[in-house]
Amino acid sequence: MTGTTIGNASDPATGDVADHGPVVDIAGVTVRYDDVLALHDVSLTVGSSRVCGLIGMNGSGKSTLFKTMMGLIRPQAGTVRLFGSDPAHGRRRGEVAYVPQAENVDWSFPLRVRDVVMMGRYGTMSMLRRSRGVDRAAVDDALEQVDLTGLASRQIGELSGGQRKRVFVARAIAQDARLLLLDEPFSGVDARSVETICQLLRSRAAAGCAVLIATHDFDVLPEIADEAVLLHKRVLLHSTPQTVLRPENLALAFMPAETERSDGA
Ligand SMILES: Nc1ncnc2c1ncn2[C@@H]1O[C@H](COP(=O)(O)OP(=O)(O)O)[C@@H](O)[C@H]1O
Numbered sequence: 001m002t003g004t005t006i007g008n009a010s011d012p013a014t015g016d017v018a019d020h021g022p023v024v025d026i027a028g029v030t031v032r033y034d035d036v037l038a039l040h041d042v043s044l045t046v047g048s049s050r051v052c053g054l055i056g057m058n059g060s061g062k063s064t065l066f067k068t069m070m071g072l073i074r075p076q077a078g079t080v081r082l083f084g085s086d087p088a089h090g091r092r093r094g095e096v097a098y099v100p101q102a103e104n105v106d107w108s109f110p111l112r113v114r115d116v117v118m119m120g121r122y123g124t125m126s127m128l129r130r131s132r133g134v135d136r137a138a139v140d141d142a143l144e145q146v147d148l149t150g151l152a153s154r155q156i157g158e159l160s161g162g163q164r165k166r167v168f169v170a171r172a173i174a175q176d177a178r179l180l181l182l183d184e185p186f187s188g189v190d191a192r193s194v195e196t197i198c199q200l201l202r203s204r205a206a207a208g209c210a211v212l213i214a215t216h217d218f219d220v221l222p223e224i225a226d227e228a229v230l231l232h233k234r235v236l237l238h239s240t241p242q243t244v245l246r247p248e249n250l251a252l253a254f255m256p257a258e259t260e261r262s263d264g265a
């Protein structure tokens, strides 16, 4: 049994992927950092063409879940399958794009905007990583979509919060991945950037991608997400954004002391 599931959990969650299985299939995942339990028995499936919002307070395990999905953390228990395969497989093939939380990026590293977006193309390049015309065209196109063409030669450390997020969204777009994982893409971002990112992600979902977004932005959630997951180390609820955002449900995740179970989570 996977946490406490309330409401119509099986309803919108899996998407229509009967033929190929879900894009994301996480089963019974537990992650510990030494004596800190970050994720406990987390199971989650997300289908293609779905935008799934991940919400939970700081320390609830959102970033850990993304890193586990990227194969950067190996869970102590449970399995992660992306497109039916091991996470490392999808990552190597460039099928999974990851927009990390800003705190996890070294902004002093001397990279230009264009260099970061070009990284999205590495999965399809040869060992020497020499860009071809098609790569440069994909980067130009992605920069234009996030409205950063004019800043292509700027160092990433010189950008505003919203511009930085857009660089990483552009990298994901240039990568042409089928699964997008975005860790708090709206935090510290101006309204115009939020709007740009939302539109891009919706159009990626319409093109068949699965999109997972960790966010504290409850206003944006119903606009962008088809489904939402309430996380507090375990999955408390997986339902529509409207259901997850009901105060009595949010209280489960944001006042966990009152709802904590006695089994260590
Ligand atoms: N590298 C790490 N080493 C030790 N503990 C960590 C590490 N990363 C995260 N944690 C802990 O794991 C828990 C979940 O963290 P995290 O996944 O970052 O949550 P969120 O992204 O929801 O804020 C927290 O208690 C956090 O302090």
Ligand SMILES: [Mg+2]
Pocket (backbone or CB within 6 Å): 062, 063, 064, 101, 183
């Ligand atoms: Mg986080």
